[in-house]
Amino acid sequence: MPISSVPGYDVAGVVLKVGSQVRTLKEGDEVYGNINEKGLDRPKRSGTLAEYTVAEENLLALKPKNLGFIEAAAIPLAIGTAYEGLQKTALSPGKSILVLRGAGGVGTMVIQLAKHVFGASKVAATSSSAKLELLKSLGADLAIDYTKDNFEDLPEKFDVIYDAIGQSERAVKAIKEGGKVVTIEPVGELAEPAFRFILTSSGAMLETLNAFLENGKVKPVIDPRGTFAFSQTPQAFSYLETGRVTGACIKVYMESKHQQ
Structure with a gap:
């Protein structure tokens, strides 16, 4: 490069x-x-x-x-990365999404676009304890404190996961059958069916x-x-x-x- x-x-x-x-x-x-x-x-x-x-x-x-x-x-x-990633997952009205690292530059945009542009039925996102209220203010229906809870252990599964931190191996455990995981972080090999894209x-x-x-x-x-x-x-x-x-x-x- x-x-x-x-x-x-x-x-x-x-x-x-x-x-x-x-x-x-x-x-x-x-x-x-x-x-x-x-x-x-x-x-x-x-x-x-x-x-x-x-x-x-x-x-x-x-x-x-x-x-x-x-x-x-x-x-x-940030908004371009968020928007193109959501397009590639085919997120559509009525589908649920989990955003990993929801308080980051891309994550904050993914939450808002998923809710207000793509019409997701439920938006969940992870962050530290201090940033949970920020996630809610942006439109997250469920704010997950990653210091206390493992998102892949939650009983609820998601149609789409937007991985902005590089945890595809964990993310694929939290999707519904036929769901999609998109990641933007080049951390090791991707766990199927997760995929990466270049904006x-x-x-x-x-x-x-x-x-x-x-x-x-x-x-x-x-x-x-x-x-x-x-x-x-x-x-x-x-x-x-x-x-x-x-x-x-x-x-x-x-x-x-x-x-x-």
């Missing part, structure tokens, strides 16, 4: 210049997106932790009107979900201590490495005259 010289996937900002073949965006548009279409296997060398960044038109969408730039920058990678980011996906973001049914979750000024980038990565982050991992912002 090539190493990026400038890190960063998500971006939210103002379009300053457009190429000659750009048709849907114009200078002055407020946009957001993940600038890597296939970030896990083909990341760009120049990422978004910079004053300016370049992105293809098809990877950006107009920023939801009700969100600021910091909030919008917390969304693209394909697009502005069209964000446009599809903008209505849910603008009506407040889906919202970004940013760790209360997870927002850092650009000059604090090293501290941001140090905090990320603690493994105690809630919601969106870290958000580094740059004060700019273009975002006043």
Whole structure:
């Protein structure tokens, strides 16, 4: 995998210049997106932790009107991973789902999308004791404290399990016959029938979900201590490495005259 010289996937900002073949965006548009279409296997060398960044038109969408730039920058990678994973499981109205690591960046989005976009009949999620109320506030019908209960030992089984922590071997014990387990964590070999996928980011996906973001049914979750000024980038990565982050991992912002 090539190493990026400038890190960063998500971006939210103002379009300053457009190429000659750009048709849907114009200078002055407020946009957001993940600038890597296939970030896990083909990341760009120049990422978004910079004053300016370049992105293809098809990877950006107009920023939801009700969100600021910091909030919008917390969304693209997490919501795209959540949405595509749920699509691949064929989650549909009336089905139940269990989200492992529900308080993480992807997990918080999976809970909300499963409930408000895909129409799941029941959403369960795991977290530590301190984050159970957060899960409920996002729409989880059942919040499971993983420090006290083993989810695979519960009598209830689920149609879909979204594994955002890398526990497919345990997850397959908690699905109904014919159920599906999707995982995003490359931890060892997958236990059948669990499967893994690589996100394909697009502005069209964000446009599809903008209505849910603008009506407040889906919202970004940013760790209360997870927002850092650009000059604090090293501290941001140090905090990320603690493994105690809630919601969106870290958000580094740059004060700019273009975002006043």
